[in-house]
Amino acid sequence: MATADSSSTALRRRDLCSRGIRLAGKMRTDVVNLLDAYVEQQGLDASASVAAVEGVPLAAVERWDEQTGTQRLLENLAAYRAFRALLAQMLEEQREQLGEADAGLGRALAAVLLQVSAFAYHLEELLRLESRGIPVEEGDGLPPPPRLSLFEQKLRGLGVLRELSQWATRSVRDLRQLAKPSPATDLAESP
Amino acid sequence: IQNLKCVTHDLHKMLCTWEISSGRRHGQTDFCYTTNDLNPQVCFKTKERRVEIPIPESSITVTIKSSGTAFATKEFVIHQKDVSFVPVTPHILSLVPDFPTSTLNLKWSDNGSLFPYGLDALWQIQILRKEAMEVVTQVTYYSKLAHEDIILSWNWTSDMPLECTSHYVKIRCYVNATNFVGPKDWSDWSPSKVIPGKDTEPGESGVFPLDPVVAVGSDLTFCCVHEEDQRITNMTYGSKSYTMMKLSSRSHAIRVLNASVSNTSGTNVVCRLENGLEGSVVFVGYAPDIPQNLSCETSNFLLIKCTWKPGRPSGLYGERRTKYSLFERTSGKNVSCEVSEVNRDHVCGFPVLPDQKTYDFILGVSNPIGQAQSSLLVDITQRVRPRTPEKLTIVGNNSTSIQLRWFINGSFADTRLLCQTEISSSHSDRRLHNVSMPGRKSSTYTAQLNALHPDTKYQFRVRCSAADHFWRWSDWSRGVEQKTSEAPPA
Numbered sequence: 099m100a101t102a103d104s105s106s107t108a109l110r111r112r113d114l115c116s117r118g119i120r121l122a123g124k125m126r127t128d129v130v131n132l133l134d135a136y137v138e139q140q141g142l143d144a145s146a147s148v149a150a151v152e153g154v155p156l157a158a159v160e161r162w163d164e165q166t167g168t169q170r171l172l173e174n175l176a177a178y179r180a181f182r183a184l185l186a187q188m189l190e191e192q193r194e195q196l197g198e199a200d201a202g203l204g205r206a207l208a209a210v211l212l213q214v215s216a217f218a219y220h221l222e223e224l225l226r227l228e229s230r231g232i233p234v235e236e237g238d239g240l241p242p243p244p245r246l247s248l249f250e251q252k253l254r255g256l257g258v259l260r261e262l263s264q265w266a267t268r269s270v271r272d273l274r275q276l277a278k279p280s281p282a283t284d285l286a287e288s289p
Numbered sequence: 290i291q292n293l294k295c296v297t298h299d300l301h302k303m304l305c306t307w308e309i310s311s312g313r314r315h316g317q318t319d320f321c322y323t324t325n326d327l328n329p330q331v332c333f334k335t336k337e338r339r340v341e342i343p344i345p346e347s348s349i350t351v352t353i354k355s356s357g358t359a360f361a362t363k364e365f366v367i368h369q370k371d372v373s374f375v376p377v378t379p380h381i382l383s384l385v386p387d388f389p390t391s392t393l394n395l396k397w398s399d400n401g402s403l404f405p406y407g408l409d410a411l412w413q414i415q416i417l418r419k420e421a422m423e424v425v426t427q428v429t430y431y432s433k434l435a436h437e438d439i440i441l442s443w444n445w446t447s448d449m450p451l452e453c454t455s456h457y458v459k460i461r462c463y464v465n466a467t468n469f470v471g472p473k474d475w476s477d478w479s480p481s482k483v484i485p486g487k488d489t490e491p492g493e494s495g496v497f498p499l500d501p502v503v504a505v506g507s508d509l510t511f512c513c514v515h516e517e518d519q520r521i522t523n524m525t526y527g528s529k530s531y532t533m534m535k536l537s538s539r540s541h542a543i544r545v546l547n548a549s550v551s552n553t554s555g556t557n558v559v560c561r562l563e564n565g566l567e568g569s570v571v572f573v574g575y576a577p578d579i580p581q582n583l584s585c586e587t588s589n590f591l592l593i594k595c596t597w598k599p600g601r602p603s604g605l606y607g608e609r610r611t612k613y614s615l616f617e618r619t620s621g622k623n624v625s626c627e628v629s630e631v632n633r634d635h636v637c638g639f640p641v642l643p644d645q646k647t648y649d650f651i652l653g654v655s656n657p658i659g660q661a662q663s664s665l666l667v668d669i670t671q672r673v674r675p676r677t678p679e680k681l682t683i684v685g686n687n688s689t690s691i692q693l694r695w696f697i698n699g700s701f702a703d704t705r706l707l708c709q710t711e712i713s714s715s716h717s718d719r720r721l722h723n724v725s726m727p728g729r730k731s732s733t734y735t736a737q738l739n740a741l742h743p744d745t746k747y748q749f750r751v752r753c754s755a756a757d758h759f760w761r762w763s764d765w766s767r768g769v770e771q772k773t774s775e776a777p778p779a
Contacts, residue, residue, distance in 0.1 A: 141527065141557045146566060198629055199553040199606040248500045249557060249568030 108279060110227055115277035118220050119270050125213045126266035132206045133259040139203050140252045151257040154180050157264035162271075170272040171225050172233065177265050178218040179235055184258045185211040191251055214262070217269070224276070290353050290363040297344055298377040298476075299403040300466055305367075306339040309355055319354040345369055369470050376464045376476040377403065379412070382440060384458055384482040391447040391498070393484065395458055399432055399439050406436040409465040416445060417457040417481070420537040425456075434464070450497040453512035454486035454536040487514045488540035494519075496560050496569040502609055502657035505550050505573055512542035513560030513567055522561040526571075548573045550604040574604035576659025577611045580652050583663045585639075586672040586760060589699025593639045593669060595650065603656050611656040615639050618649040646670050671758035673704055678751050678766040684735065688743035688776045694735045695751055695766060701728025705756035710736055711765070714747045725756040743776035 137144045150156065155177045159165070165173075189207050196204070222232050246254060290309055297303040309318075320340050321332035330352075331342075342349070347369060354362045382396045399410060412430040417423060430443055447456065459481040466473060487493045494515050503509060513524055517539055523530050524543045531543035541560075548556075548571070555570035578600025585595040595615060603611045613626040615637045626637035637652070650665045678695040685692030693710060706728045713719040724736045734753075741747065750768040754761060 139552075140554045141552065143559070146559075149565075193607070195555075195607040196553050197607040197610055247495075247568075248555065248570035249496070249559075252554070252557070252570065253566065253568070 107227060111224065112277050114220065114224050114227065115273045118217070118224070118273045119277070121213065121217050121220060122266050122269040122273065125210065125217060126263060126270070128206070128210055128213065129259060129263045129266055132203075132210055133256075133263060135203055135206060136255060136259055139200055140255065142252060142256055146253070146256065148253050148257040148260070151184070151254055151261060154184065154258065154261050157261060157268045159268075162268075163275075165272075167276050168225075168228070170276060171221055171228075174265075174269055174272055175218060175221040175225065175233065178214050178221065181214045181258065181262050181265070182211065182218060184254075185214060185262075188251075188255050188258065191255075195248065195251075210262075290355055290361055293351065293353075293365045293367070295367055295372045297372055297374050297471075300374060300405070300469060301344060301403075302341050303344045303372050304339060304341050305351070307353060309338060316355060319352075321352040321354075322349055324349050344372060372471040374464070374466055374469050374471055374473045376400075376410075376462050378477040379460050379462050379479050381458065381460060381479055381482045384484060386451045386456075386484045388451055391450050393445045393447070393451070393456060393458065395443045395445070395460070395482075396440055397460060397479075399434060399441050399462075401434040401436055402438045404434045404436065404464060404466070405468075406434070408434045408467070410434050411463040411465070412441070412460055413462070413475070414443060414445075414458065414460050415478070416447075417459075418449075418536070419454055422457055448508070449510035449512060449542060451484055452487040452497040452514065453510070453542055454488050454540050456484045456486070457481040458483075486537070486540065488537045492516075494567055496558050496567045498571075499569050500555075500571070501569070502572045502574065502605065503548060504658050505548065505575055505604070507548050507573070509545045509548055509571065510542055511545065511558045511569065511571075512536060512540050513562075514540050515560070515562055515567065519562045519564075522563065524561070525557075525559045527556045550574060553606050572605055572609055572657075574609070574656070574658055575601055577603055577654040577656055577661045579661040580613075580635075580654055580663040583650070583652055583665045585648065585650060585665060585667050585669070586674045587641060587669050588674050588676045588763075590641050590669075590673075590701065590704070591699070593641055593648065593672075595637045595639065595652065595665075597635050597652060597663065599635050599654075603658070605656050605658070609657050611654060613637060614653045616651045616653060617642075618651065619647065620645065641669065668758075670704065670755075672760050673701075673755035673758075674761040675699060675701070675706065675753045675755075675763045677764040678708070678734075678753055680733075681749070681751055681766045681769050683749075683769060683771045685737075686771060686774065688774045689741050690737060690739040691741060691747070691749070691771055691773065692735055692737050693749055693751065693769075694733055696731075696733045697753060697763075698731050700730040701732075702730050704728040706734070706753050707756040707759070708734060708736060708751055708753040709762070710738060710749055710751045712738060712741075712747055712749055714742070714745050716742060716745055741773050743773050746770060746772040 155173060185207065189211060192204050192207060225232055290307055293305060293307040295303040295305040317334050317336055319332060319334055321330045322342055323330040324345050345367060349367050351365045351367060352362065377400055379397050382398060385394045410432050413427060414430060415427045416425045418425045432441055459478045461476045461478045463475045496511055496513050513521060515521055521541050524533055526545045533541040533543055536542055551571060551573040555572045558569045558571055560567040580597040580599060583595065583597040585593050587593045613628050614623055615626060616623045620642055624639050628635050647668050652663045654661045676698050678697050681693060681695045683691060684694045705725055707723060707725045710722045711719060712722060722738055726734055748768050748770050750765045752762045752765045
């Protein structure tokens, strides 16, 4: 029965991966559009250099191709959980600062937040498929982030959306890697 | 012994100083004075070349005998006109900054107890700034001395945030001693007090003011405080770069004149440094206009609905938006109004209070730039506009008359209602039929329409208002259609 199980798991994984790829692709498009709208609405300079956003793992990773499948999933999950919290905070700040003005940007932000949440859930599905434990979310108990000035909030938002668009690109590549039936995708024992 | 000079600081005593040629400087001096022939001479020894003695009413004769290597005696006659009056140097008691408003509050004592009652005093206050301590402004302040020490207070609002660079204040005074005949002069400047800028604090950086809200048309100064070793590239306001003024080695400023309204997310003030960005977001908007056409009515004697025209939009949103509150003076009750910034209808609800007919409303409007208010005194029984009549139905019908019934939500037990039925048909012109009736609480009402044509299709709709003190009609109900029956055979 083992062979039957492993082949159905592989089929299930490929299905989850291909749906995940589509979700990440759509998210990337929406994030890029949101980024453009955000830059204009916030009066920012699109080329402004922004420091790395605290709490977000960088999409760029060394020796990407040597990563195991589990590492890919766990890193993706950590990133999208962080983005979920940051986007929720951005949405809160948006409502606080703008109220009902520019509701369009608020709606676009909420839509991306929804996609990020859905994608995080999708990653948890993939981890469950591989009977990997889902890491506990670290959010609770962490001290609230320091209150930033409005300009710092704008820059952080810019940094978050930029990094999110990088991650969406990386996630497509990660999931394609996972979908391949090759040894590299074997989900190694978790350390 | 020469150059005897006397100065008074308080119009009571004077300080006299003199010079002695080099050979006699280290010995002891006998100093004697007498104000006039009747008083005995007063003498004392001193090693100083200064003595404090009373001011003469008219003149005083002074004899100075210096011992040293050889005796020398000199006599002087000092008249009041020879004595110069230089008030005692004032001292600043406190200099308190209020950073949000960029205001300095200065307090000092006028030393009035030293001087006779009623003298006029002038105070010159100097504000200096920057590392080079450039004079920003010098102001003259007037006060009257009252023979007691009074603490004077003065405010000054800077045209630039106090954080930008250190501000220094010093003060001096002139007392117009009208009865004093000698020359009068300004006191010395007081020691200066300083309010250090952020550019003196290690590790401090940023753009100031931080996230301000200002009125359209304001002239603004923004500064960028940075580390000493950080080279500043430029400072922009919105998309425009401005010429920078150097305040200190760690602080540069730009001046923006006649600021225009900012967009919803504010105007960014960005300071580009060699390796980083500092910034602030400024919100430029309007103070609220006085609300126009404030009007209040009730549709059900449960809730009073007030509407008004807000005037020019403030351009401020979110937590800086214009907020409204409705205060009723008689009951003291205050209601904050949930008003949408975006859509244009401004409405606020206030509960009808038991046993209260007259309402003395004040609509308060405020945002971070200013506030305004409108008031309205209204007898709510004269401001009844019933809800739209509902469930209009035909309940009786023959060839020449029809009976209508409808429902109105609201408690009108104490109100007489006037309801108007519109009767239209293709054969005749539109006709209006009025009927008044006692109001009831959330009840149905009927009306009998006569003199109709047999076998004719009619359309009916109804609206109501208060019969006594008409204010406004409700909206028309939904229409109903009915055909009268044929006339019975003659």
